[in-house]
Amino acid sequence: MSAREVVVAAEALERFVAGIFRAAGCSASEGERIGRYLVSANLTGHDSHGVVRVPRYVEQHRRGTVIADVEVDILRETPVLAVVDGKYGFGQTVTPQAMRIGIDKARRNGLAAIALRNAGHVGRVGDWAEMAAEAGLVSIHFVNASGSVLVAPYGGVERRFSTAPYCVGVPRPGEEPLVLDFATSIVAEGKVLVASQGGKKVPADALIGPEGAASGDPHLLYGEYTPTGPRDHAKGTGAIRAFGDHKGSGLAFMCEVLGGSLSGTGATDPARGRFANGILSFFVDPAVLDPEGFFPADVARYAGFVKGTKPAAAGGEVLLPGEVETRTRKKRRAEGVPLPEDTWAAIVATARSVGVDEAEIQRAARR
DSSP: OOTTTTEEOHHOOOOOOOOHHHHHTOHHHHHHHHHHHHHHHTTTTTTGTTTGGGHHHHHHHHHHHHSSOOOOOEEEEEEEEEEEEEBOOOOHHHHHHHHHHHHHHHHHSEEEEEEEEEEEEEEEHHHHHHHHTTTTOOEEEEEEETOOOOEOTTTTOOBOOOOOEEEEEEETTEEEEEEEEEEEEOHHHHHHHHEEEEEEETOSSSSEEETTTEEEETTTOOOOOOOOOOGGGGGGGEEEBTTTHHHHHEEEEEEEIIIIIIIIISSSSTTTTTTTTEEEEEOOOOOHHHOOOHHHHHHHHHHHHHHHSSSTTTOOOOOOHHHHHHHHHHHHHOOOOOEEEHHHHHHHHHHHHTOOOOOHHHHHHOO
């Protein structure tokens, strides 16, 4: 543990976060759900989508831009398709409702598509791929964040995309699923947020300035800020860069069109104002598509074939999608969740701001 890092047991962190959201006006079940999914992101090493989000979520709820305890509406429905309105509910509440609709349809019909619009921040998209995989389904997710204009397209310096995540999940009987989950920017905005609070630095070329110079300085995205104060990307003069040159930029564009435009959320627009995630998700039941059972055996064969390659570096290893997350989850469950001191201080300040009992804060602080 570094001098500027604290480590909190996962279960204690879940309880503390749940208590913050209960105090902020959420039901006990919603608070527990938000705590579970945020800490789940930290456990997998996706700290950008973990408890670093607590102050921002609470502030969004305080302003009324995110609504507690929402039940989704189904706007359109067929046996294999549904359009779901999240009504600006917390993503950790409305997204599992939408995913369950898709999972149930795919189990009945072998295939389903779900468009979720107007969701609060949905967190780590890999959670939803894992939810589908637990049900035995392959899933593909195109996501956008309308109103969150952060990323410059390839060849440009001005913000035009959200971080536009893309995710694929594949179940593996008896093993952890394969989960490919990434932002189409070099880094997710949350990683810049973590870096701004003393956490892991972002790559030196992750951001781009108004004159085209690459940078790793979070101030380029947020402008000036204090260690535990809010981060407002509207104050920054730069942008995050799309990954993979024209390929990543093209994939980001399609995530905006499919997750945003086609879901009814709208592709990212600086004039929109209110943040919302949109998702277009596809679910496939391998048992229906592949009645002979070829798929799981061939996935296992191919995974072994890929991992069996000679490493490029001595002592190195070829990793499958989701393998790092599985190992990190096991390690952090055993050893605790590491957090930058500034992140922890901001969470504690948020807890006090919503009236969490000081004794509860001190119990959490003992970690």
